[in-house]
Amino acid sequence: MSENADFVPLLLDWFAQNRRDLPWRRTYDPYGVWVSEIMAQQTQLDRVAVYFERFMARFPSVAALASADETEVLKAWEGLGYYSRARNLLAAARRVMAEHDGRLPADFAALRALPGVGDYTAGAVAAIAHGQDHVAVDANVLRVLARVCDIDAPIKEPAGKAQATSLARELLPPGRARDYGEALMEFGALLCRPRNPDCPACPLAEHCAARRLNIVADRPVLSKSKDITPLNVATGVLVHAGRIFIQKRLPKGAWANLWEFPGGRIEAGETPEQAVVREFAEETGFATRVETKLAVIRHGYTTYRVTLHCCLLRLTDVPETAPLPEPTLTAAQESLWAAPDELSRYAFPAGHRKLIEQFGESLRGRASGGWGPEAPRPPTRRKG
DNA sequence: AATTCGTGGTT
DNA sequence: TAACCAAGAAT
Structure with a gap:
């Protein structure tokens, strides 16, 4: 594990240089971060940006969203898929109005209790919007840690996720959860990609177990695919x-x-x-x-x-x-x-x-x- | 634990 | 082109 001990500063440096300019990264206001994280589930960020700006213009606050009709919210979501996200977001906004005085809670457990908010999203909002020391383990983080730390369990299955989540927590630099979380995900999305990771340009190469063992193509370990x-x-x-x-x-x-x-x-x-x-x-x-x-x-x-x-x-x-x-x-x-x-x-x-x-x-x-x-x-x- | 729930981009 | 996959959550 020692080879992993200090790759995090390099990762943070990489992020500082390669951070995309995305609309919710302008102010990190909690409502906007929340909306962006819900929209981003199972969706690539580049596709989210257009929907996000339109959504925020129409529903600029929790109160504005809470008082909207579901029909209108679904219309704003049209084309994004997984429409229960939109219905849960609306239901959650109404609960925030009723139970949290209209302000999105900062507490992980309170976030996690909102409809449509799972472990990933609660961690992401806590870390990215509020700077709390929580991790947000998405598919990017799973892949990056599977490679850098050579996780040999199938990464999408509970054991693999548990290993990756545990590692992510151990490696979290206290006080820097926002940058750390965004950096891991951005790194996975832009450089440590699923298909053709840019290993020659990788700042973590010297710390990457999969690269040292020459098994980058075998990490992460995938589960059996289902037929269509x-x-x-x-x-x-x-x-x-x-x-x-x-x-x-x-x-x-x-x-x-x-x-x-x-x-x-x-x-x-x-x-x-x-x-x-x-x-x-x-x-x-x-x-x-x-x-x-x-x-x-x-x-x-x-x-x-x-x-x-x-x-x-x-x-x-x-x-x-x-x-x-x-x-x-x-x-x-x-x-x-x-x-x-x-x-x-x-x-x-x-x-x-x-x-x-x-x-x-x-x-x-x-x-x-x-x-x-x-x-x-x-x-x-x-x-x- | 295994399914269901969308869509579009990439290779 | 067919397969894979994405800042996951609910059941």
């Missing part, structure tokens, strides 16, 4: 009397409380057109037919790789002048018929948002009744 299931899904954009049918998803599960176009899995032996008509009937009670196929959108998420077949639907045997019908919802908590321009107000999953962006013009045209059978085609973009 391909999934075919059909979704329908139902247009009637100038409006588009959307529904608000249930309050639990994937994309909770976000809006969507109804649809679902394409079963074996089904065409996308058959599936979307069936799903629409199951979820809304509406009898529909496919007018055109709008797009095939591919998007992946952690355990699935989805191919989304998007169809434009019309009500069957209902004249365009008939009033907007009421659905019988089975897979949603609420629904509405939106004017095309209103779709931008609601938070949609990324795949559905892509659909709206690609076909917004076409949908506007169709909704206003001005389109014949040959609607404008999207630019077909095929590689190779």
Whole structure:
């Protein structure tokens, strides 16, 4: 362990030279640090910055956030993923108003008790916002310590995490928790990267056990990866009397409380057109037919790789002048018929948002009744 | 302990 | 391109 004893000053020097200029590093006000840490979970910082600035402009304080509608908070989160983070952040803000007089607590245990705040985030806020001697062990820290200190347990499993966390605490220079925590993470993100770490430029090279043993490629030890299931899904954009049918998803599960176009899995032996008509009937009670196929959108998420077949639907045997019908919802908590321009107000999953962006013009045209059978085609973009 | 929960960038 | 992965938390 002695070879690790004094790499921390070198790490702090490196950070002083390579620290990125990020918006929440301007004042380190606790609310901003908290928001940034929630946004940063499982998300790369460069992608967070834009969302952060927009979020802070709209919800500049705990009080402003606490008094907001969830719909608006989810809209601000649209595209970031893991939407329970946004719902928990709002719930936590309301609890801070009720229980902490509107000021984010500084105490680790009080932070840790807020919804959406785990060990990492509580430590990060305590250290980065308040300068308390706590560690924030994220995936960067796990990787850096696995290499520098040669941790041979699978680093994402409890034993590996425990070793890394213990080391991180031992190495923490008292009074410098903010710089130390940010430095470990920044170092992992910029230099000691997962794939191609820049060992030749590494200021810790002489202290790195993995490098000395020539096993950098074997650290950290990874767990078995899980296979990704391909999934075919059909979704329908139902247009009637100038409006588009959307529904608000249930309050639990994937994309909770976000809006969507109804649809679902394409079963074996089904065409996308058959599936979307069936799903629409199951979820809304509406009898529909496919007018055109709008797009095939591919998007992946952690355990699935989805191919989304998007169809434009019309009500069957209902004249365009008939009033907007009421659905019988089975897979949603609420629904509405939106004017095309209103779709931008609601938070949609990324795949559905892509659909709206690609076909917004076409949908506007169709909704206003001005389109014949040959609607404008999207630019077909095929590689190779 | 193992799953679930998104999305986009990188290699 | 397919696989991997990111300033994790909740269940």
